[in-house]
Amino acid sequence: MQLGQILPYADCRSQLHASAITSFIGAALTIASGLASWLSPRMVIGDIEEHRGNVDFGSAVSALSAGLFTFALLMQGIAAMVLTGCEK
Numbered sequence: 001m002q003l004g005q006i007l008p009y010a011d012c013r014s015q016l017h018a019s020a021i022t023s024f025i026g027a028a029l030t031i032a033s034g035l036a037s038w039l040s041p042r043m044v045i046g047d048i049e050e051h052r053g054n055v056d057f058g059s060a061v062s063a064l065s066a067g068l069f070t071f072a073l074l075m076q077g078i079a080a081m082v083l084t085g086c087e088k
Contacts, residue, residue, distance in 0.1 A: 004076055012086040023077030027070050034066025 007019035041055045 008080070008083075011080065012084060015084065017080060020077045020080035023073050023080060027073035027077065030066050030070045030073060034063045034070065037062035037066060 003022050004019060007022060011017060011019050037059050041059045
């Protein structure tokens with residue numbers, strides 16, 4: 001989020017689209033973490049059947065949160081591609 005506030009000034013001067021690149025890399029990392037959260041209860045080894053509902057709920061909340069953050073990062077990346085950073 002801080003880079004989203006700082007990088008548009010650099011984009012205005014250099015036309016590098018560093019803000020868009022950073023947003024898309026962040027979105028890819030968020031997708032990977034959401035997938036890891038979604039698959040984590042299936043990879044747990046051991047006797048956790050008594051806590052299975054809590055683990056499934058926690059992984060679902062984490063994965064859905066990652067989906068929300070991915071959407072926000074993708075929208076920020078698309079906006080950085082459309083706008084040059086010099087608009088105020």
